[in-house]
Amino acid sequence: MSTDEAGQGGPSAGGPGNSAEDHGGSGGNLIQLVTPAGERISHPEFDPWVQEITDENLCSLYEDMMVVRRIDVEATALQRQGELALWPPLLGQEASQIGSGRALRDDDFVFSSYRENGVAYCRGVGLTDIIRVWRGNASAGWDPYTINMATPQIIIGAQTLHATGYAMGIQNDGADSVAITYFGDGATSEGDVNEAMVFAASFQVPVVFFCQNNQWAISEPVRLQSHIQLADRATGFGIPSMRVDGNDVLAVMAATRVALDRARRGGGPTFIEAVTYRMGPHTTADDPTRYRDPNELEDWAAKDPISRVASLLERKGLFTEELQQHVHVKADAVAREMRLGCTTMPDPEPLDIFKHVYSSPNSWLDRQQDHYSRYLASFGDPAGAASEEGAR
Amino acid sequence: MSTDEAGQGGPSAGGPGNSAEDHGGSGGNLIQLVTPAGERISHPEFDPWVQEITDENLCSLYEDMMVVRRIDVEATALQRQGELALWPPLLGQEASQIGSGRALRDDDFVFSSYRENGVAYCRGVGLTDIIRVWRGNASAGWDPYTINMATPQIIIGAQTLHATGYAMGIQNDGADSVAITYFGDGATSEGDVNEAMVFAASFQVPVVFFCQNNQWAISEPVRLQSHIQLADRATGFGIPSMRVDGNDVLAVMAATRVALDRARRGGGPTFIEAVTYRMGPHTTADDPTRYRDPNELEDWAAKDPISRVASLLERKGLFTEELQQHVHVKADAVAREMRLGCTTMPDPEPLDIFKHVYSSPNSWLDRQQDHYSRYLASFGDPAGAASEEGAR
Amino acid sequence: MTQMTFARAINAGLRKSLENDPKVILLGEDIGTLGGVFRVTDGLQKDFGKHRVVDTPLAESAIMGTAVGLAYRGYRPVVEIQFDGFIYPAFDQIVSQVAKLHYRTQGAVKMPITVRVPFGGGIGSPEHHSESPEAYFTHTSGLRVVTVSNPQDAHTVIQQAISCDDPVLYFEPKRRYHDKGEVDESIDPGSAIPMDKARVLTEGTDVTLVAYGPLVKTARDAATAATDEGISIEVIDLRSLAPVDYATVEASVRKTGRLVVTHEAGQSGGVGAEVAASITERCFYHLEAAPVRVTGFDIPYPYSKLEMHHVPGLDRILDGVDRALGRPNSLSGLEG
Amino acid sequence: MTQMTFARAINAGLRKSLENDPKVILLGEDIGTLGGVFRVTDGLQKDFGKHRVVDTPLAESAIMGTAVGLAYRGYRPVVEIQFDGFIYPAFDQIVSQVAKLHYRTQGAVKMPITVRVPFGGGIGSPEHHSESPEAYFTHTSGLRVVTVSNPQDAHTVIQQAISCDDPVLYFEPKRRYHDKGEVDESIDPGSAIPMDKARVLTEGTDVTLVAYGPLVKTARDAATAATDEGISIEVIDLRSLAPVDYATVEASVRKTGRLVVTHEAGQSGGVGAEVAASITERCFYHLEAAPVRVTGFDIPYPYSKLEMHHVPGLDRILDGVDRALGRPNSLSGLEG
Numbered sequence A, B: 001m002s003t004d005e006a007g008q009g010g011p012s013a014g015g016p017g018n019s020a021e022d023h024g025g026s027g028g029n030l031i032q033l034v035t036p037a038g039e040r041i042s043h044p045e046f047d048p049w050v051q052e053i054t055d056e057n058l059c060s061l062y063e064d065m066m067v068v069r070r071i072d073v074e075a076t077a078l079q080r081q082g083e084l085a086l087w088p089p090l091l092g093q094e095a096s097q098i099g100s101g102r103a104l105r106d107d108d109f110v111f112s113s114y115r116e117n118g119v120a121y122c123r124g125v126g127l128t129d130i131i132r133v134w135r136g137n138a139s140a141g142w143d144p145y146t147i148n149m150a151t152p153q154i155i156i157g158a159q160t161l162h163a164t165g166y167a168m169g170i171q172n173d174g175a176d177s178v179a180i181t182y183f184g185d186g187a188t189s190e191g192d193v194n195e196a197m198v199f200a201a202s203f204q205v206p207v208v209f210f211c212q213n214n215q216w217a218i219s220e221p222v223r224l225q226s227h228i229q230l231a232d233r234a235t236g237f238g239i240p241s242m243r244v245d246g247n248d249v250l251a252v253m254a255a256t257r258v259a260l261d262r263a264r265r266g267g268g269p270t271f272i273e274a275v276t277y278r279m280g281p282h283t284t285a286d287d288p289t290r291y292r293d294p295n296e297l298e299d300w301a302a303k304d305p306i307s308r309v310a311s312l313l314e315r316k317g318l319f320t321e322e323l324q325q326h327v328h329v330k331a332d333a334v335a336r337e338m339r340l341g342c343t344t345m346p347d348p349e350p351l352d353i354f355k356h357v358y359s360s361p362n363s364w365l366d367r368q369q370d371h372y373s374r375y376l377a378s379f380g381d382p383a384g385a386a387s388e389e390g391a392r
Numbered sequence C, D: 001m002t003q004m005t006f007a008r009a010i011n012a013g014l015r016k017s018l019e020n021d022p023k024v025i026l027l028g029e030d031i032g033t034l035g036g037v038f039r040v041t042d043g044l045q046k047d048f049g050k051h052r053v054v055d056t057p058l059a060e061s062a063i064m065g066t067a068v069g070l071a072y073r074g075y076r077p078v079v080e081i082q083f084d085g086f087i088y089p090a091f092d093q094i095v096s097q098v099a100k101l102h103y104r105t106q107g108a109v110k111m112p113i114t115v116r117v118p119f120g121g122g123i124g125s126p127e128h129h130s131e132s133p134e135a136y137f138t139h140t141s142g143l144r145v146v147t148v149s150n151p152q153d154a155h156t157v158i159q160q161a162i163s164c165d166d167p168v169l170y171f172e173p174k175r176r177y178h179d180k181g182e183v184d185e186s187i188d189p190g191s192a193i194p195m196d197k198a199r200v201l202t203e204g205t206d207v208t209l210v211a212y213g214p215l216v217k218t219a220r221d222a223a224t225a226a227t228d229e230g231i232s233i234e235v236i237d238l239r240s241l242a243p244v245d246y247a248t249v250e251a252s253v254r255k256t257g258r259l260v261v262t263h264e265a266g267q268s269g270g271v272g273a274e275v276a277a278s279i280t281e282r283c284f285y286h287l288e289a290a291p292v293r294v295t296g297f298d299i300p301y302p303y304s305k306l307e308m309h310h311v312p313g314l315d316r317i318l319d320g321v322d323r324a325l326g327r328p329n330s331l332s333g334l335e336g
Ligand SMILES: Cc1ncc(C[n+]2csc(CCOP(=O)(O)OP(=O)(O)O)c2C)c(N)n1
Pocket: A113, A115, A154, A155, A156, A183, A184, A185, A186, A187, A188, A214, A216, A217, A218, A278, A282, D029, D058, D060, D082, D086, D089
């Protein structure tokens, strides 16, 4: 579902977080609409932005988060079973990803890092496509234009410039869509992210900088990147920013809508720091016990984004057996489909490595491809030859 | 002179601009101690930092600025006469460079761009050494360790990281010296400058970011780089900043001392935006009439940093014939020495191009040098051969 | 046919591309009001507006990275790097994004980005203004790398580069900007010689001399000078450096049996190494002597007073020709 | 003599350098508490402190740029680049600063910086984790570039690199990190074979096979396999890529008359081109056939399911040997 289809809602001008000054010192003001215990607390500035969220929408957000967590767990299992080469879990970041992902319009465009598989789910990614890259069958799992989302970016921070450039294009086209870019706390140290803010501010283009501060960049705690709140970084570029409880799906959705709305109205870029936690390892290749205190994980477990929505639903009497059953079935089906897609994914063909390097013939490469196909043919059985080859 | 030999002066702890918060929103508060008309106005926060400046010191600052302007004019003339290949004038930025340069201790280390010839003068650079690079006789005019100043950096912003790394070294050594880096308004857009602030803040090292906002980066006005004051950029990194009237030599000196003092006491980095104006072309190769309004230059001429000190001295009865005569003679002498050094600079030897690529023998290069010396020798007259060669 | 300078010829080519395709957009430092430090974009912002000819903030990685985003959006960005030595901050975006995105996305996302780079020395500039970084890019799969040596090519090839769906590094020999030449603006870039083809400039029988960019003029001059000594040099303007049009070079070397390659960039790992190695592979048994490289040395580009010792000139090229021909030369008597 | 893994051997070498020289300082991402993603710096922060083994913020240009500043201050920084593909954001600082500062300052400022780069493919990683960017650096004057292929060299050469007053790119073949070998830690790096010298690993008479880094093992295996067919291969571990120790390679080729060079990096403009061109120049008349390159293709490094088709393996190397020997091979019948 896209809750925004139910209406963009909220005030359309002069909304909150409207200028650099508004949120310049907002660091301390963590935007929260639902407490960890599931209590809906009022927030005069941001309530209007989620006022049209129905009970049904809430259940739907819960479903999304549960499904995405299930995707994450299943992919992790697939990796452990040797079906995937690697997987970067998003465990704990479901609210940040679903809350923001569900605030987007279809014609908005997402430029993310490698961890935003929850956002990809919101964009409607094919379940097999999510894991294509992580199985090693492709460098990109999907055609970006089919879901208006670029494929995972591994170079830390690089995608923030792509989003900014895309937004320059939107501005030139006179369109009212928005480019949104996701990146981590660690990424804020890269020159590219800072340059992206320079360009975005200078040209006042419709881009949203969505920083998931999950407290860690592999083994490095966020305080190594910055002594002050990351949201404050943006104000130094003249970009308004918000600091939102990244484990509160409603707050994230509200903040994202504020930012999107500003961008659509020509108000330029916004920076959102979603304060969340990476509950799993950096990737399945990582061992977080080497660098972090287990107590920290416990503290954050108490703020789990999914339990929070569950509690909210419970308080509202919406957390029915039926809902749970429905979500369970859905998650199971998704996991099954993904697993099946994974294990039945056809292996690529050897000569595929030469495809799409260029869009037109290239004399160097064509010759190499010709030679390599002769080489493979010289074995009679290309498949056999291939398995003898390289990387040994 | 080094006014600091007369005593560092000023409060030594808890001084102004002490934390990110202090100057977080200080953008509007341009620090000024002397008005354009030469009136000394009081500033409770910054006065203590220049309270020990004697009349003699003031005259000396005036002398420095006059001499540096003369160096600039002479070098520009030398370029026009074909003696220099290029020259980047600092005309109009004398107060920023002398005020900060004279605040430094000998054991502080400077990492500048190409425009800080006034700072180099304060460091005691040889007059011929200043122009060696601009004549095309060397890529560095001096040995950085003799005056504790790196030679001109042409890659915009790169030197800010060098300063930060040097400051990491100072910190490791337990020393109380400071690294100061100079860069322009345009440079603030480069990733390197922003990354330098990340590292400086993270490690709290003794580095001062001295940004001369001379309003232009070649043809680009500062508002293209940032809609908000550059001083505010630093606060987003958790670095305290000050915005100082860059045409007021006393204010610049006071602000620099605040920053240096903080750094020496372990208080970490500070960012200073010196608001000034590049009254000349970007370099002698530039034609500013193509991109800027002559009225702008007029406005800034009224705030000329040297007239300001002259007026101050006049008000104090210090602007005597004798002083003017003394400064005139000194500037003449300096200009003469520089011109002589320029025109009598020996040409480098052809085989010098192979020197110092490596610190020890390198088989590739040694062979190339051997071949080229044979080649030159094959002409009988190496000098003759050389002039026939290349670049034609 | 009009007489125009090299710089003007590029300017006219850019203008045509801007006129013909509304998706063409120029990005760079000082390219707007100023018209570029070399005036190559002179007048274009005035005529096409600030949204087509964009003065960007001072950050090369961002220029390249936003060009990638614009390409995602369907634009054809033309990026100006002010001087060769300032392309390195953009290196990551070029190598990891521009060069790889089409491959990464299996052709879904095109990167029709043209990167204009004034390159090479000989203009008396300080450090970082005289680099010849082309080999970094020829070794980067996914890029096309072209150079131009005369106003007509400059005019035609810039249009071909812009309309190419692959990313193209377009190297402009900055010390030739003021050289004049005849330019026929009516030539249709689509039917002109494709940008990835080399061109034989002067036919010859004794030795093949391969050059590109700024050294093409020097190579022609060398060929002219050599005729006095009865040496017949076939001069080839390589034009495309990635891919190199080996068919043309090979055909020439099969005829002459000897090859000299020249460029300003340092010798080790330069384009000359690639050309020498490939031609040796392709026609070893037709070679009468080892291919000779006449190049810059393996040193940082030196200060201007000595740059003429680094940049190959006419005499050094002729010395290389002598070496290829086994005539007396500066290395005579040395082994190997 | 101790049996240890490649990674451990580097670790022990780093430890020695840290012990012997208080100015040695390690910088990088995740090198402290975690001990590096490959555990190469395991335990070093614990033993030498946070000021000697520094976990830096996530910014490669800054890591390299602050290393430059530390070198100015008299330190000997050892930088870890987490994976080959992440060196590009630091490219500008490497090319324009690290490589040029000693030259720029006429020897006044030394840049004894070691840049450790785990490189190459074969470990099933996603994009940007399997690059072989060495040729970018061998073409950059002012740098030294070395590779290691076995634990003993890894141990010795890292110490030599750190004590070298020039900047050194030290490429570690990451897919060999877990390989074990005998390491004599008592070897004095100062009296060991210098890091810029190549090493003949197996003597042979028919063809010279030059490899470096991860492919040295493959090359040795190929040589062993070839003996079955009666082919005698002389395997040379190049070790230093800039400068290449041509004297050693040349001596071998003068003997065998044939040369095969192999590497994972793309062919065009790779180290193989340089070696082929230089050896052809130096001993053209001793060559019986054109030097053969067996390399990665001119493509971005492919996804892991197909990486074994890109990375040269034993069979492809032997096919190249056959080509050099004029024996039947996959290209038999093709011209050139
Ligand atoms: C340019 C670059 N440098 C280093 C890396 C290696 N690396 C991969 S993820 C990562 C940490 C990123 O942390 P953060 O930005 O907080 O994102 P998170 O993984 O927490 O989502 C690092 C250092 C990389 N991929 N790219």
